[in-house]
Amino acid sequence: MEITASLVKELRERSGAGMMECKKALAENGGDIEAAMEHLRKTGLAKADKKAGRVAAEGRIGVAQSAGSAVLVEVNCETDFVAKDENFLKFVDTVSQAALASGAADIEALKAAKLADGATVEETRAAVIAKVGENVQVRRMARFESSDNVAAYIHGGRIGVLVEVKGGDAELARGIAMHVAAMNPPYNKAADVPADFLAKEKEIELAKMSDKDRAKPAEILEKIISGKVNRIINEVTLYGQPYVLNTDQTVEAALKAAGADVVRFERLAVGEGIEKVVEDYAAEVMKAAGLA
Template sequence: MKFSSVILLLATAAAPAAAFNMQPSTFVRKSSVSSSTTLFAEVSIAMIKELREETGAGMMDCKKALITADGSVEEATAALRKAGLAKADKKASRVAAEGKVVAASSGGRSVVIEVNCETDFVAKDSGFLGFCEKVAGAALAIDGENVDALMSSDLEGQSVEDTRAALVSKIGENIQVRRVVEIGSSSTTSGAYVHMGKIGVLVELEGGSEEVAQNVAMHVAAMDPLYATKEDVPAEDLEKERAILTAQVEDSGKPANIIEKMVEGRLRKYLEEKCLVSQTYVKTNDKTVEEYLSQNDAKMLGFKRITVGEGIEKKTDDFAAEVAAMAGGN
């Protein structure tokens, strides 16, 4: 599209603004009743502030609601509440791939929850972050990893779901509690680590301490091992890797018994790299994770690791296409 066409489009979109006469602290709507009579609904900054504090809605939404309600704060409040619920349902279809992971631990059990929103800006909002912390606390009060059970659980006098819907109306973005992950029990030791609000790790140990579990969780966040121990590697994954390694050396011209030793040696190295306990412990770089655990009277039982937005297909906006569609009247 030519630059001149874009300018014309933007000018056309801005034309309705002429219907509003702006004064220092008021917004005025002209409503034509007859050719000779005009009604004015004045909306002051104080009224907008009052409505915003009452509903938590955005400033522009408050202004528009007051103008539509001819300055009645009561009617504007009712309209915003109705619109807020409608918006929450509508926003649920929008892609929410940003967000935060938050962890909580108590009595040998640890949980990490993922809450998604649409933008990184909202992911840093204090209201959103406060909601995430409260949901993590609520997750400790339920058994298992059932999100539906979490959403129907109590959160300061109302359900987690009702709290989420209210936050959607206030912030204006789709917000979803995507998953809850747990580990540990009263008879084991667990620890949690969250890196930059984006990666969450839970570790369960036999023996040791919560601090040791947290240190290992930090290692997992950094190194992203596939398995806890070599015993955790599925047989089919092991055979698949063995087949790949065999294919890499079968044309070397070496005897079959030598090839077999080469493959097994490379397979051991692969397992050392991919299994948590055989990796070099990142905090000291002078021992393996298994050796670190042994020094602290602990044994690895398992871990879980999640990353914000993994598996969610993010929407890619095409601004040029949107402008072209607007120009075509779509």
């Protein structure tokens, strides 16, 4: 079968692969575009496997939302340059929409989800790696399904937040999501703070006190320590923090005024928890030149 320019063009549009790769795939598969498409996917997976060990700590947080449902997805790459690439950004959006539509509750289910062209998220990831030349990973996701107010907020493409608020309105829920993005509270309410964390903080506060203060009566000493620990609780809980949209009141006060309550929240930030490799290229060059 003759490999026409229109056939190559169609395969390029469907696969996103380069012109020569498409022409070669068609030639090796007798002009059968479906077989050529499968061939490109397989070779893409092979390339992806070679890059899988490379650290991917940059990337973007994607979001998708519909009535009562919202998802966040973290997709990583190796450099900030690729994180701004249109192919990568399109993939982040595609994965986010697939996460919402498929109902996937975890990353493995999301990777197996099928897209409109019939390819899975994982197969499409391999194709993106072939395009951008870097390791690309679909790393984490968060999903909220609720009849309450669910707000999704993305800050700069690098921080994503989901918040479920019972009561209040959509504007309040979005404001709380913005607060979580900015302040990153580890816990929601005082009751959520682990007992071992509080015990450790009491121990630290006691150790910081002078001998004179430690000699005070037990009930007074307990009040002093409790006051210090309560301030720490306010610092590490969403409810105890000053509200970023109105620092004259706490988040708890803002919620109380609206008759609302935060049920839960989830915050994803690009690359958190990934150990980045810091490369000193100047030192490498000097070493190679025998100057170091």
